[in-house]
Amino acid sequence: MPVAGIGLGCDYNPEQWSPDVWREDVRLMRQAGVDLVAINIFGWSYLEPRPGQYDFDALDSIVELLHQHDIKINLGTGTASPPPWLTTLHPEILPTAPDGTKRYAGGRQAWCPSSPVFRRRALALVEQVARRYGKHPAVALWHVSNELGCHNAHCYDEETAEAFRRWLRKRYGTVDALNDGWGTSFWSQRYGDWTEVQPPRQALSARNPGQILDFHRFSSDELLDYYRDEVEVLRRHSAIPITTNFMVTAHIRNLDYWTWAPEVDVVANDHYLDHRLDEPTAELAFAADLTRGLAGGRPWMLMEQSVSAVSWQPHNLAKAPGEMIRNSLTHVARGADSVCFFQWRASAQGAEKFHSALVPHAGTDTEAWREVLRLSETLDRLDEVAGTTVDTDVALLFSWQSWWSCDGESRPSQSVRYLDQVHLAYNALRQTGVTTDVVAPTADLSRYRLVVVPCLHLVSDQEAAAIDAYVAAGGHVLVTFYSGIVDQDDRVRLGGYPGAFRDLLGVTVEEFAPLPPDVEVTLDNGATCRLWTERLRTTTAEPVARYVDGPLPGVPAVTRNAYGSGGSGPCGTAWYVATELRAGALRDVVREATRAAGVRPLGPEGDGSVEVVRRRDANRGYLFVVNHGACDIEYAATGTELVTGTAVDGLLRVPAGEVRVVREEPL
Structure with a gap:
């Protein structure tokens, strides 16, 4: 893990603000107990404003400012979105939709995973960043790209078609084996040569399901191969742990993270409460348990979540008082040893300007900011939980x-x-x-x-x-x-x-x-x-x-x-x-x-409004009781309650909407 204890972190985009704001932000980060800051996630157009011309002055200043204030850095490679000059010089890197039409710059991830031009330019940037910061004492973690495959996992251009064929040759060996695997005897789809094979572009009818399935597999592998290429560059210059942020969530299914998890040094996930679902908090618990599964049962990072509302759902609902803390501790209960947010300061411009942040548009004289301070204090009280694992059979x-x-x-x-x-x-x-x-x-x-x-x-x-x-x-x-x-x-x-x-x-x-x-x-x-x-x-x-x-x-x-x-x-x-x-x-x-089966449930039976999870090590257990409901509840427990610092002798009281954590000794 990049920091000791249960870490508190955030994404920071200093390029959106003036140096005066940077200094104020770092002061506030210290006040809030922020341990880890992710920077340079979308820094490409600032680091390389023109082809081959690099400018690190601003990033150097931010790195040093954070270092001077003992804040560790989760350093992005800056490759998440290409700068406008790159898509202008090389429009062939732009992704192609299933109907064969191009998708253009103006959003993010405007690049095709199979584009050799994009990969070459991106790796050149990674080389510069890794060489400059690979041994910097403030850098605790490398952050490759950002949410790989969120928007551009599937591309249907000719470069992708050729890459798909190479992948298929490796998987099947011969065209006859491919025909057997895809069942191409149906609808006269049998191939005679590799050059005839295409991605599953939009068709007039239902398409071949084997072809679509393999294209999903290929697309996941193609982005994983890109991730490995960035990692290879970083490893040449740095021994710092490397990760990228997964998206274990209800609305994104593009990557097979079982194949990705062994490639990261720390499993990290982005999770946002999804109010399009009937039970958003149940999905939060599921996503956390799945992320723990990807981590092999070991602790993991919550790389992103929101303080309150997001900006991309049909109805972006604000979190109720206490909900952000409760959700954060639910992730901790289920194995997260770091709790991080997008983002530090709410943007004044851009596509996510209405996305909540640790410092909201209204500033620090707000309930949102005070709740951030309460979360920070609570996480500090739970530092001893770090490194323990979740108990389940x-x-x-x-x-x-x-x-x-x-x-x-x-x-x-x-x-x-x-x-x-x-x-x-x-x-x-x-x-x-x-x-x-x-x-x-x-x-x-x-x-x-x-x-x-x-x-x-x-x-x-x-x-x-x-x-x-x-x-x-x-x-x-x-x-x-x-x-x-x-x-x-x-x-x-x-x-x-x-x-x-x-x-x-x-x-x-x-x-x-x-x-x-x-x-x-x-x-x-x-x-x-x-x-x-x-x-x-x-x-x-x-x-x-x-x-x-x-x-x-x-x-x-x-x-x-x-x-x-x-x-x-x-x-x-x-x-x-x-x-x-x-x-x-x-x-x-x-x-x-x-x-x-002899399973003994830890929590009470009900509608799921009360969750009980135990983390443990060889000597002691930590019992998390999460009360999502509107009424106080009682739970049988003995030990020391860490959130309030009080002794518990047989019966734990958990107020409505709150979380209590009991250190059990001996277990």
Whole structure:
């Protein structure tokens, strides 16, 4: 981690302000207890105002000013957006949309990831920055580009087409193998030569799903290759840790971060509360747990969040008093050892001028600023938590590749979306008080009591075998519908759904029977469900609930299967939910599955307004109790409460909207 303890940080854009403001800002940063400042994120047009002409005077001044005040620097390489002179001299670097039209400068990330001209110019800048600051004592972290792939992950120009072909040659080896992988015998799409292969540009009909899936994979790999190129330059001049900010969030799915995470020295994530969702705070918890999964269970950085409103949602809602602190500590509870914000001072101009900041337009005589000071004081009291890990024995499997495949153009129901199903399963665990690791399908599952597999539409043979072996060895798994349907080539697994999990679950599905979005059906246990049913028959599983109406009365909707060696060996349990259960009904199934697996929920069961998470090391635990609700709550705990510095003897009181953290000794 770039700073000791639980760090407080921010993005700073001094190029927007005069030197007089710089000095005032650094004074205020000291007052606010800011430990880490990200600079030079969008500095290219200032560092290289004309081709090959570099000017570091302003950046030198900022670096020295921060250093003099003992503030560590998260130094950007400055390559996030090209300067106007570059797109003017080389318009070929501009990204191309699926319909073949160019996208122009004026926003950000106006560059194609496969452009050799852009890469050459960007790496030349990185070389200058790394050589100048690579050993500076104030620089604690390198920040490569910014939110890579946020806007420009997919480009469809001819340079990208050639790069895509190179990637495909490496993956498949021969055109015949590509034809097999993409199923090109359908619609007369068979290729005879690599030169015939193109990116999946806009077409008159549904496009080849294998081609689209591989283009997602290629695009993620192409940007990762660019990241590696910047890292290679930095490593030549510096031993400082390197990262880039991921975007583990509900509305961006462009990069497969399971492949990216091993390449960064510190996993860092940007997360903004999304008020377009039904449960924004539940998604915050999920994103934090997924980021921890990317970090391999180790602490991670919250690189960006907002103090209050953002500027890019249809309705940019301000946070209520106390909400910013509560959200920040929720990230800390789930593994963040740094809490950083975009940005330090609210911009007076530009596309994000109405985005909130630590120093708002109204200045420091504001409740927002006073809340920043309260957060800083609280984080200082929690410094001893740094380095501890989150305690859990339940895992939820998550796959970007399954997301890409599941949400393809031609599927049984456009109303069934991967992330929706993942969130439903995660929220059911959260509402039963269970802390969950969100991990890759390739993760080691042996230490978990229960593994939840929501809508894992695409699963490789290796991943399916690992899940099978986990249950056969005595593990417990809960699988939801539309899982195991296709292999790694997006090829349907024949013989009956759910394909890869048919034997594990002890069921065979003859046909999907999706429901219109406004139709509900009822089960014989009184539960209701929607969107999806299946013509299912059990082989070795026992029915837990059946439909009483809808298109399939009497057919099982929820099943349970004993699976494993039997006899004297261990025997696992595999649950299957073949429909979208309403939230309360899914919570009932999750509760039963967790109990059967021996999982002991840490938090209370309810609507998720109270979250309880334990971080721990070998000697002690830190119990975080987050109260998102409107009423005070009580929770059984003993130890020292760190936020208020008071002793807790058996019962902890947590006021509405606040967070308490209890040091438990001994655990």
